[in-house]
Amino acid sequence: MPIDPEKEIRTLMKKFEALQNINRATWYEWRRAAIECAQPKFKPIDLVLKAWEIVGHDTAKAYFGMLDVSKPTFLEDIAKCIVMSSTMMGETAKVIKGENENEFFVQWDRCPWPEFARRYNAPMEEDVLGCDKWFQTVIEDINQLFNTKVRLETQKAIPRGDGCCVRRLTIEPTDSLTKHKGAKQVLGDVEI
Amino acid sequence: MSKNSKWDYSKFPGGKKYPNLFKPIKIGKLTIPNRIKYAATEDNLNGRDGFVTDDGLEYIRMRARGVVGGICTIQGVYMDPDGYGQGYVGQAAAWDDKFIPGLKSLADAIHDEGAISNYQLMHCGRVGGVETPVCVGPSAIPQRLRVFRPVKEMTKNDIKTCIQEHADAARRGIDAGFQIMEISGIVGYLISNFLSSYTNRRTDEYGGDIEGRCTFMVETIHAVRDAIGDDIPLIIRLCAEELLNDVGGNTPEECMVTYKKAEEAGIDCLSVTQGWQESIVPVISRDIPQGSWLYNAKRAKEALKIPISMAYRLFTPDLPDKAIADGILDVWEMCRPMIADPLMPKKVLEGCEQEIRPCVACNLCLARLFRDAPMTCYVNPVCAHEADPDWKVTPASMQKYVMIVGGGPAGLECAYVAAQRGHDVHLYESSDTIGGQIIPASKAPYGDEELYGMIEYHKAMCEKAGVNFHLGTKVTPELIDEELPDAVVLAAGAEFIKGDAKGFDGANVICATDVLQDKTKVGDKVVVWGGKKPGIGVALYLAESGKKVTLISRERKVGKDVNPSYIWRYIKKLNEKRVTIYKECDLEEITDKGVIVKNHYSTRIPVQADTVIYAERTPRQELKDTVKEQNIELHLIGDALVPRSLSNALHDGYRTGIRL
Numbered sequence: 001m002p003i004d005p006e007k008e009i010r011t012l013m014k015k016f017e018a019l020q021n022i023n024r025a026t027w028y029e030w031r032r033a034a035i036e037c038a039q040p041k042f043k044p045i046d047l048v049l050k051a052w053e054i055v056g057h058d059t060a061k062a063y064f065g066m067l068d069v070s071k072p073t074f075l076e077d078i079a080k081c082i083v084m085s086s087t088m089m090g091e092t093a094k095v096i097k098g099e100n101e102n103e104f105f106v107q108w109d110r111c112p113w114p115e116f117a118r119r120y121n122a123p124m125e126e127d128v129l130g131c132d133k134w135f136q137t138v139i140e141d142i143n144q145l146f147n148t149k150v151r152l153e154t155q156k157a158i159p160r161g162d163g164c165c166v167r168r169l170t171i172e173p174t175d176s177l178t179k180h181k182g183a184k185q186v187l188g189d190v191e192i
Numbered sequence: 193m194s195k196n197s198k199w200d201y202s203k204f205p206g207g208k209k210y211p212n213l214f215k216p217i218k219i220g221k222l223t224i225p226n227r228i229k230y231a232a233t234e235d236n237l238n239g240r241d242g243f244v245t246d247d248g249l250e251y252i253r254m255r256a257r258g259v260v261g262g263i264c265t266i267q268g269v270y271m272d273p274d275g276y277g278q279g280y281v282g283q284a285a286a287w288d289d290k291f292i293p294g295l296k297s298l299a300d301a302i303h304d305e306g307a308i309s310n311y312q313l314m315h316c317g318r319v320g321g322v323e324t325p326v327c328v329g330p331s332a333i334p335q336r337l338r339v340f341r342p343v344k345e346m347t348k349n350d351i352k353t354c355i356q357e358h359a360d361a362a363r364r365g366i367d368a369g370f371q372i373m374e375i376s377g378i379v380g381y382l383i384s385n386f387l388s389s390y391t392n393r394r395t396d397e398y399g400g401d402i403e404g405r406c407t408f409m410v411e412t413i414h415a416v417r418d419a420i421g422d423d424i425p426l427i428i429r430l431c432a433e434e435l436l437n438d439v440g441g442n443t444p445e446e447c448m449v450t451y452k453k454a455e456e457a458g459i460d461c462l463s464v465t466q467g468w469q470e471s472i473v474p475v476i477s478r479d480i481p482q483g484s485w486l487y488n489a490k491r492a493k494e495a496l497k498i499p500i501s502m503a504y505r506l507f508t509p510d511l512p513d514k515a516i517a518d519g520i521l522d523v524w525e526m527c528r529p530m531i532a533d534p535l536m537p538k539k540v541l542e543g544c545e546q547e548i549r550p551c552v553a554c555n556l557c558l559a560r561l562f563r564d565a566p567m568t569c570y571v572n573p574v575c576a577h578e579a580d581p582d583w584k585v586t587p588a589s590m591q592k593y594v595m596i597v598g599g600g601p602a603g604l605e606c607a608y609v610a611a612q613r614g615h616d617v618h619l620y621e622s623s624d625t626i627g628g629q630i631i632p633a634s635k636a637p638y639g640d641e642e643l644y645g646m647i648e649y650h651k652a653m654c655e656k657a658g659v660n661f662h663l664g665t666k667v668t669p670e671l672i673d674e675e676l677p678d679a680v681v682l683a684a685g686a687e688f689i690k691g692d693a694k695g696f697d698g699a700n701v702i703c704a705t706d707v708l709q710d711k712t713k714v715g716d717k718v719v720v721w722g723g724k725k726p727g728i729g730v731a732l733y734l735a736e737s738g739k740k741v742t743l744i745s746r747e748r749k750v751g752k753d754v755n756p757s758y759i760w761r762y763i764k765k766l767n768e769k770r771v772t773i774y775k776e777c778d779l780e781e782i783t784d785k786g787v788i789v790k791n792h793y794s795t796r797i798p799v800q801a802d803t804v805i806y807a808e809r810t811p812r813q814e815l816k817d818t819v820k821e822q823n824i825e826l827h828l829i830g831d832a833l834v835p836r837s838l839s840n841a842l843h844d845g846y847r848t849g850i851r852l
Contacts, residue, residue, distance in 0.1 A: 009797045010772065064336045065472070068438035145334050147393060147440050176389070176440030183437060 018088050029054045045126055052130045056137025059085060060145075063138065069146040070180035072101065075171045078142065078150065079104040082135070082167075086111075098168070108165035111158050124159040131157075135167065147176040198306060199225040199261040205543025210509050212516035213524060214541065219499055220425030220460035222371060224308055224523075227516060228262030228537045230255045231463070231503045232312040232376065232429075233527040234280045235267060235567040236560070237576060240323070242270070242278075242285020244294030247566070250579035252298055254534035256305035260541050263523075264307040266298050268314020268376045271361035272354070276328045277382065279316025281564045286313075286361040295368035303369070310427070311370035313358050313416070317382030318343055318391060319469060322564070329385045330392040330399060330408070336439075336470055339562055343391075351398060351408060354382070359415040366420050373420050374427040375412065377450075380468040383409050387450050388434055390441040402446045406453040413457040427501075428454050429463040432488035435471035448495050455496050463525060464492050464502045474761050476504055476528070478553035478639030483511045490520040501525045507551055509540045531557055532572045546652035550645035556839065559757035570755070570839040571646065573605075573846035585850055588613040592678035592825075594852060595620065597667045597815060600628020602830025602841035603683030604650035609849025610681075611657035618677070619659055622666040626651060628685050629726075629831070630838065632708035636729030637736045638765060643838065669818040679825035679852055682816060683845065686809035686831035691721060695782030696806070704730040704807035715802030716740060719787050721779055722807030723750040725837065728762050730807055735769035742772040742799050744779060744789060746808075753837045772799075779804075809835035827852070 033051035063081045067074060079095040083106055086093040092110035097103075117127045132154055139152045149172035156162035171177070201207030201214035214226045237248035248267075256264040269286035270277035278285070284298075285291050295311070302309040319340050321327030326344040333343055346354070362373055377383030385391040386408035392399050398407050409428075417426060430450055434441040442450075451462060466485055467475035474480055482505050489502045501523030506512050512524035530536050532551035539548050549571055556570040569575035577583035592615050596603045599621030611617040625631065627647040634644040654661070665671075672680065688703045690696040704726050706712045716739055720731045723745020735741045743750065743766070750766070750773055751759040766773065774797070780790040786800040811832050819826045827848045830841035 006772075006797060006799055009795065010774075013791065013795065013797075060334070061336070061338070064334075069440045070437040141334055144332075145336070145439060147389070179389070179440060179443060180437040183443070 015088050022088065025058065026055070029058065044122075045129065048122075048126050048130045049133045052133040053137045056134045057141060059134065060138045060141030063142065064145060067142065067146065069148060069176050070183065072181070074146075074148070074177065075102065075150065075169055076104055078139075079106050079169055082106050082138075098170075102171050102173075104169045105155075106167045106169070108158065111165060114159045117159065127159040128154070128157045131165075148174055201226065201260075201541060204541045206509070206541035209543070210513040210540065212513045213509055213537075217499060217522055219372070219427070219523075221423050222308070222425045224263060225261040226259075226537075227512070227523050228259045229310070229501055229523050229525040230259050230262070230264045230307075230530050231525045231527040232265040232268050232310075232314070232374065233531065233557075233567075234283060234561050235576060236280050236282030236564070237566055238267075238282045238284045240281055242283065242287075242291060244284055244291075244298055246579045247576060248282075248284070249297055249301055251576060253301040253305060254578050255530050256302040256307040256309075258530055258533075258535040258538050259307045260538050261306050262308065262537065263310050263372060264302045264305075265310035265312055265372075265374060266295075266302075266370075268312040268381075269295070269361060269365075270320070271313060271315060271357040275323050276321045276326075277315035277317070277354075277357075278322050279314070279320045279381070280561050281322055282566065283314075283316075283322075286364050287357065289364060289367075292364050292368050295365065295370075299369040299371075308372060309370045310372040310374050311362075311365035311368070312374040312376055313361055313365075314376040315354065315358070315382040317380065317385040319380045320382070329382065330394050333391050333393070348396065348398075355408070355412050355415045358412050359419040362416045362419040366424060372425045372427060373416060374429065374463075375416060376429050377409060378429045378431055378465045378468075380470055383412065384431060384434075384468065387430070387447075388436065388441050389446070390434070390436050390439045402442070402449045403453070406450055409450065410453055410457045413454065413459060417458050425460040426458065427461040427463060428459045429465055430454060431466055431468070432464045432485075432492060433466040435467040435473050435475065438472060439470075441468075444491070448491065451492055451495055455498055459498060461499045461501060461523070462492060462496060463523075464489050464500060465504060476553065477555055477758060477761055478642045479761055479765075480505050480553075480639070482507055483515075486511070486515055486520060489515065493520050493522075499523060503527060505553075507553070509537075509545070528553065528557065531567070531569050531575055534578075546648060547656065549649055550642070552642055552646070552838075553639070554755060554839075555757035556755040559755045562757070570837075571842055573843040583850065585609055585612050588615055588852065591615055592852060593675075594618065594679045594681065595667070595672070595675060595677035596681045596683055598628065598683035598685055598812075598830070598832065599623075599626035599661075599663070600683060600685045600830060600841065601630055601646055601650065601838055602685075602832070602845040603628070603681065604647075604654060605842050605845025606681050606683060606827075606829060606849040606852075607659045607845075608650065608653040608657040609846055610852050611654070611659045613850070613852070615852060617657075617659045618662060618675075619654070620662045620665050620667045620671075622664070624664045626661070626663070629705070632705040633726070633729055633838070635708040636733050638732065638761075640729060646838070646842075667815060669815065672815065672818055672822065672824070676822070677824060679827065680815070680819045681827045681829060681848060681852075682813065682819070682832045683830050683841075684812040684815070684832045686811050686835040688726075688806055689808055689810045690806050691779055691808065693779040693781055693787075695787075696779075696804075698782055698784065698804075700784055700802060701782060701804045701806065704805050707805055708733060714739065714805075717786075717801045718742070718803045718805060719744060719779075719799055719801040720805045720807055722809075723747055723773070723775065724753045724807070724809075724835075725751060726809065727807035728754070728766070730805055731771050732762070732765055732769065734805075735766070735771050741769070742774065742789075742801065744777050744787075745773065745775045746778050748776050750775060755837075755839075811835060825852075
């Protein structure tokens with residue numbers, strides 16, 4: 001397949017710029033978390049989970065604009081959003097279809113986070129719980145905004161010694177998924 | 193004889209031309225002389241404590257004069273002392289009797305102009321709490337737009353209190369002398385929050401299915417009706433379409449249920465709207481063709497017996513006049529056209545349509561409100577300065593011979609204002625037409641042709657004021673020496689410039705205005721250099737015709753000169769048309785095969801292109817030194833000062849015109 005250098009560089013630049021912004025945001029997210037949690041004898045895991053919760057709320061806000069509950073690909077699009085975030089952070093991830101349209105998996109084959117946890121002497125389990133907190137917060141916010149029942153379940157985790165991370169996404173049918181199914185927003189002669 | 197019975201429209205040209213607009217209608221027990229309604233418009237002109245100010249008073253007085261006997265609505269008032277209902281820092285308050293005198297001054301001003309006063313109750317709900325850490329709503333649904341605050345779910349007690357606050361505030365409106373009562377239930381405000389399946393997830397009697405979600409609205413209507421009695425007409429504004437399919441909002445059919453429930457509850461007139469502030473599709477900007485939403489008025493007319501009014505993209509009188517004749521509308525409602533020209537309907541009546549300053553549907557007015565600033569209009573420099581004597585056009589203390597160099601929007605605005613003040617104004621334009629950069633700008637797609645209306649307006653105003661045009665005449669130092677004017681206004685605009693990169697002198701490099709005016713051929717792969725409005729306009733123009741377009745912006749953002757409430761529409765179109773955008777980049781080299789783009793961290797990117805279009809500008813100021821040397825009064829305005837937007841040009845022109 002021929003390479004389109006312009007496209008490659010453009011994609012790289014976009015990711016790089018997004019990463020820069022995430023990097024900056026992360027600093028402030030951690031700062032907020034530390035201020036909220038710092039007290040005598042506090043447990044690092046509390047700080048970690050609080051920070052990932054804050055990150056999760058911000059991530060969910062970024063996803064809101066990319067999701068449309070009236071589309072049949074709603075669940076798959078959530079999985080794609082997660083993959084997009086992960087690859088931007090240097091992970092290797094992909095979406096795998098489940099048995100039906102109400103089930104998708106996200107699989108991570110490579111993740112630099114455990115290596116950083118080791119480098120900074122943080123427990124591996126903290127990494128798993130932190131990730132879970134992030135994703136669960138995102139999913140909770142999505143469910144709140146879109147009035148849906150999406151669930152996320154961690155099945156495998158690299159920091160636990162599994163060869164990959166796997167998270168299963170499922171969705172239960174709700175009114176909000178069906179009420180606008182097939183409807184097109186039409187303005188006069190123009191579809192909008 | 194009531195105070196409104198003085199209106200006899202039959203003797204006016206507009207009364208004959210638009211007979212349906214200028215005939216009476218009964219709303220409840222009140223007869224309105226015509227079909228015109230100035231819609232409630234937030235202006236941020238009141239004090240942060242909610243008291244009415246002189247600025248707000250004069251603003252509404254002008255609009256009341258404009259409706260020539262029709263309905264003039266004040267901005268919606270918030271009704272709770274905590275301010276959860278307050279959506280704008282300068283919103284008027286009505287949560288205590290102490291606000292009645294200020295509200296009365298608004299009603300009196302409207303009556304003094306012979307108009308019918310309409311008082312609006314507006315709890316901003318999900319978009320409220322502008323001075324509080326949270327806002328309130330039926331359910332705590334997260335915000336999509338960061339500008340709004342987190343939502344706190346209302347308890348049943350909160351709901352009962354809120355309904356009572358509506359009733360109390362309504363009574364204060366009647367005490368202040370208003371003739372009509374209106375409830376706002378649109379665009380994401382509290383009543384719409386209760387009605388929508390997106391924002392109401394309650395399982396009690398205020399939630400559930402659409403009937404249940406209507407409960408809060410119905411109880412509010414009943415409470416307000418009890419407070420105002422049967423003789424005062426009661427209007428409600430509700431969405432015919434929320435345009436929130438992506439988050440599971442109401443269907444159009446559910447919206448129609450809300451209409452019927454409102455009518456059953458005792459509403460006398462329904463104002464049809466569409467879209468929320470959170471909707472991700474354009475609703476009121478100029479990319480939506482005029483009259484596009486009339487089908488929703490038709491749906492409402494078919495479903496209800498009460499009169500139907502409607503605003504939203506009905507900017508010219510012919511559309512509502514025909515809609516009324518066709519039986520799909522009863523009242524022509526508007527706010528932005530009368531922000532742009534407060535006397536708009538009056539000019540229609542008097543047969544002076546060419547003198548109407550046209551709204552260009554840019555939404556700068558909205559952008560200002562969301563940034564806690566007083567309202568400003570893109571095309572009307574006087575907007576929100578109605579009370580300020582320094583902003584009025586007053587006779588000049590000494591007549592001057594004023595030479596205006598340039599027939600673009602800045603020069604034209606300055607010319608007619610200065611001429612109205614009694615100056616001897618001579619406008620020189622090197623080309624044989626007036627309009628300047630508006631001419632190419634109005635060739636861009638998605639409604640930009642509406643910008644052309646400014647030229648027609650200026651032409652009419654200049655001719656009426658007696659401006660002397662010198663078209664096809666280039667102003668030279670010799671001409672200035674010869675004419676020796678008392679004042680020179682340099683409004684020569686900006687010229688499009690080529691950059692420093694190697695290859696800018698190539699045959700494949702052309703100017704944006706030549707492209708927009710079809711004066712030159714363009715290849716299939718195009719690079720546009722310049723990410724402000726001219727660059728965006730030409731990029732969309734070419735992308736629309738199927739070209740592969742790359743837009744290079746030296747700024748961190750594309751469309752830095754476009755107001756924040758409009759730019760997202762352009763970005764959406766650029767994305768839809770797959771225009772590739774490079775920000776914080778410049779051109780390093782141009783060849784006949786393409787360009788090298790260099791970003792701010794020195795990455796070099798090859799982009800294929802057979803045509804390069806330059807859309808960056810620099811001011812034209814070459815006559816400045818000549819004028820200074822002659823000790824002639826000099827004014828630099830519009831793009832000749834700094835290349836900016838049409839709005840800046842118009843505001844510069846007006847401000848200079850009133851001070852010459």
